[in-house]
Amino acid sequence: MLTGRSPSTASVERARPDVAVIGAGPIGLAIAWRCAARGLRVVVHDPAPGSGASAVAAGMLAPVAEAYFGERQLTELLVASAARWPEFAAELTEATGAELGYRTEGTLMVGLTGDDLAEARRLWAYQQGLGLPVTPLRPTELRHREPALAPRVRGGAFAPTDHQIDPRMLVPALRTAAQRAGAVVVSQAVRRLADVDARVTVVAAGCGAAALTGLPVRPVKGQILRLRAPGGVTPGFRHVIRGYADGDPVYLVPRADGEVVLGATVEERSDTSVTAGAVQRLLRAGVDLLPDLAEYDLVEAVAGLRPGTPDNAPILGPLPGRPDVLAATGHHRHGIVLTPITADLIADLVTTGVPDPLLAPFGADRFGGVRVPSGAVGRGVPGGSELTTEEDLWS
Ligand code: GLY
Numbered sequence: 001m002l003t004g005r006s007p008s009t010a011s012v013e014r015a016r017p018d019v020a021v022i023g024a025g026p027i028g029l030a031i032a033w034r035c036a037a038r039g040l041r042v043v044v045h046d047p048a049p050g051s052g053a054s055a056v057a058a059g060m061l062a063p064v065a066e067a068y069f070g071e072r073q074l075t076e077l078l079v080a081s082a083a084r085w086p087e088f089a090a091e092l093t094e095a096t097g098a099e100l101g102y103r104t105e106g107t108l109m110v111g112l113t114g115d116d117l118a119e120a121r122r123l124w125a126y127q128q129g130l131g132l133p134v135t136p137l138r139p140t141e142l143r144h145r146e147p148a149l150a151p152r153v154r155g156g157a158f159a160p161t162d163h164q165i166d167p168r169m170l171v172p173a174l175r176t177a178a179q180r181a182g183a184v185v186v187s188q189a190v191r192r193l194a195d196v197d198a199r200v201t202v203v204a205a206g207c208g209a210a211a212l213t214g215l216p217v218r219p220v221k222g223q224i225l226r227l228r229a230p231g232g233v234t235p236g237f238r239h240v241i242r243g244y245a246d247g248d249p250v251y252l253v254p255r256a257d258g259e260v261v262l263g264a265t266v267e268e269r270s271d272t273s274v275t276a277g278a279v280q281r282l283l284r285a286g287v288d289l290l291p292d293l294a295e296y297d298l299v300e301a302v303a304g305l306r307p308g309t310p311d312n313a314p315i316l317g318p319l320p321g322r323p324d325v326l327a328a329t330g331h332h333r334h335g336i337v338l339t340p341i342t343a344d345l346i347a348d349l350v351t352t353g354v355p356d357p358l359l360a361p362f363g364a365d366r367f368g369g370v371r372v373p374s375g376a377v378g379r380g381v382p383g384g385s386e387l388t389t390e391e392d393l394w395s
Contacts, residue, residue: 002018002019002040002199002200002350002351002353016041016197016198016199017041017042017043017184017197017198017199018035018040018041018042018198018199018200018350019031019032019035019040019041019042019043019198019199019200019201019202019350020042020043020044020045020196020197020198020200020201020202021035021042021043021044021045021183021201021202021204022045022046022190022196022201022202022203022204022205022208022212023044023045023046023052023203023204023205023206023208023329024044024045024046024049024050024175024185025046025049025050025052025053025054025171025204025206025335026054026167026170026171026174026335026336026339027204027328027329027331027335027338027339027342027343028044028046028202028204028205028328029044029049029050029171029174029175029177029178030174030178030339030340030342030343031202031204031328031342031343031346031347032044032178032181032183032185033095033174033177033178033181033183033343034343034344034346034347035183035347035350035351036178036181036182036183037181038347038351040350040351041182042178042182042183042184043183043184043185043186043198044178044183044184044185044186045186045188045189045190045196046185046186046187046188046189047187047188047189048187049171049175049185049187050171050172050175052206052304052305053206053222053304053305053306053307053335054167054170054171054335054336055167055168055171055304056222056224056302056303056304057167057224057304057335057336058164058167058224058251058253058261058263058264059101059164059165059166059167059170059253059261059336060107060162060163060164060240060242060251060253060336060337061082061085061162061163061164061165061336061337062078062082062107062159062162062163062240062242062337063075063078063079063081063082063132063161063162063337064079064107064127064132064133064134064159064161064162065107065109065127065159065162065242066078066333066334067126067127067130067132068123068312069123069126071311071312071313072130073313073361073362074311074312074313074334075130075132077313077314077338077341077358077361077362078334078337078338079132080341080358081337081338081339081340081341081342082161082162082163082337084340084341084344085102085163085165085337085340088339088340089102089165092170092173092174092177093173095176095177095180095181096173096176096177096180098169098172098173098176099169100165100166100169100170100173101164101165101166101169101170101255101256102163102164102165103163103164103165103256104163105163105238105239105240106158106159106160106161106162106163106239106240107158107159107162107163107239107240107241107242108137108142108145108146108149108156108157108158108159108239108240108241108242108243109124109134109156109157109158109159109241109242109243110142110149110153110155110156110241110242110243110244110289111153111154111155111156111243111244112150112152112153112154112243112244112245112246112285112288112289113154113244113245113246114154115247116154116243116244116245116246116247117154117155117244119244120155120156120157120243120244121136121155124136124157127159132159133159133160133161134157134158134159135157135158135159135160136155136156136157137155137156137157137158139153139154139155142155142156145158145239146237146238146239146241148236148237148290148292149237149241149289149290150288150289150290150291152288153289156243162240163240164240164253165336166255167336170336170339174339190205190212192212193212193213193325199324200324200325200326200350201324201325201326202325202326202327202328202346202350203325203326203327203328203329204328204329205329206305206307206329206331206335207219207270207305207307209307209315209327209329209330213319213325213327213364215309215315215319215327215329215330215364215367216309216310216367217307217308217309217315217329217330218268218270218307218308218309219269219270219305219306219307219308220266220267220268220305220306220307220308220332221265221266221267221268221269221270221271221272221303221304221305221306222263222264222265222266222267222303222304222305222306223263223264223265223267223274223275223278223279223282223301223302223303224261224262224263224264224265224282224301224302224303224304225261225262225263225279225282225283225286225298225300225301226259226260226261226262226298226299226300226301226302227259227260227262227286227293227296227297227298227299228258228259228260228296228297228299229258229259229260229296230295230296230297231258232257232258233258234254234256234257234258235254235255235258235259235260235296236290236292237252237254237290238254239254240252240253240254241289241290243289245284245285245286245288245289246284246285246288248281248282248284248285250262250263250282250285250286250289251263251264252286252289252290252293259299260293260296262282262283262286262293263282264282265278265281265282265303266306266333270305271303272302272303272304272305273303274301274302274303279301283298306331306332306333306335307329307330307331307332307335308330308332309330309332309367310367311366312332312333313330313332313361313362314328314329314330314331314332314334314338314342314362315327315328315329315330315362315363315364316328316342316345316346316359316362316363317349317355317359317362317363317364318363318364319364320364320365326346326349326350327364328342328346341358345358345359
């Protein structure tokens with residue numbers, strides 16, 4: 001159990017942090033903020049803070065629309081974290097004065113063709129069966145809510161509690177909040193756990209966690225586009241829209257400043273190149289759902305790497321046999337929505353030493369034995385990887 005220090009204790013152990021966080025993406029920074037706010041001495045290591053996949057992510061807070069078959073425990077965690085977002089966002093704005101692009105209009109889920117709608121309806125029925133708020137809409141209701149949708153969109157449903165935030169506003173705000181609470185951000189790569197000297201180390205390094213810890217975290221590539229409404233006006237639609245267009249899953253996220261985020265591919269690849277075929281498919285699907293998009297400026301095409309795990313759920317808690325090393329990684333498609341609950345549960349674990357029951361399904365030991373890479377245990381052991389602490393969260 002770690003508690004905040006008295007000044008006299010702090011002066012004796014000034015050099016040694018209570019908590020070292022590896023990775024300055026939203027998860028790492030939020031954990032640092034929460035720990036520093038509890039009086040702990042916190043250092044965050046990242047060679048390029050906030051430059052990982054959170055800089056690419058759309059920022060959907062979508063526990064309902066992203067509730068997929070076979071992921072019930074993950075869905076419960078997503079719902080619990082989404083419920084914390086209003087307070088988390090308010091606290092963050094109060095701590096920093098920063099706008100976060102937090103919008104609560106909700107999400108429209110749509111199907112373009114009859115086949116798309118059949119597929120979507122199957123998922124909506126599953127989501128409703130879990131008790132999640134999904135309201136099927138008649139075509140007239142759908143068009144009333146979002147007149148810019150293409151007339152040939154066959155049908156839709158409304159997820160009123162699926163919101164959005166802008167990760168490019170969120171991450172700088174979290175960094176400011178963490179630093180104001182006393183955390184120190186060091187622009188430095190950590191290549192081995194052995195190089196970190198702290199009472200507790202939190203690995204929030206996205207895909208980089210694999211080489212540091214031996215955890216089964218793999219990169220899952222996502223290509224994503226940013227468009228801008230001509231003349232800088234707000235986009236002609238206000239809900240997050242997600243659905244299927246001729247078999248392609250797609251989402252569109254409108255921002256108040258005229259930006260529209262259009263994503264995303266899901267590819268079992270580890271490169272971040274942007275391909276013509278992916279751009280074509282995303283644009284085709286987006287314009288089929290919202291024809292006005294054809295007039296928008298295409299301002300960015302990028303790719304990021306989601307940290308995927310064998311069961312698509314995050315890894316939260318101590319490494320097997322290493323109670324001093326906590327994983328907070330593997331958030332795959334859900335890094336932004338899971339930021340508040342991850343930060344709270346990990347900060348609680350650091351300060352009390354007692355794992356919250358919510359952590360139970362997400363332990364690092366659920367995949368069997370984890371072989372911590374050589375050089376990762378003990379100080380100064382040679383042979384670690386050349387990993388940098390790229391932060392690879394995604395939402
Ligand atoms: N959660 C959206 C994505 O991963 O593309």
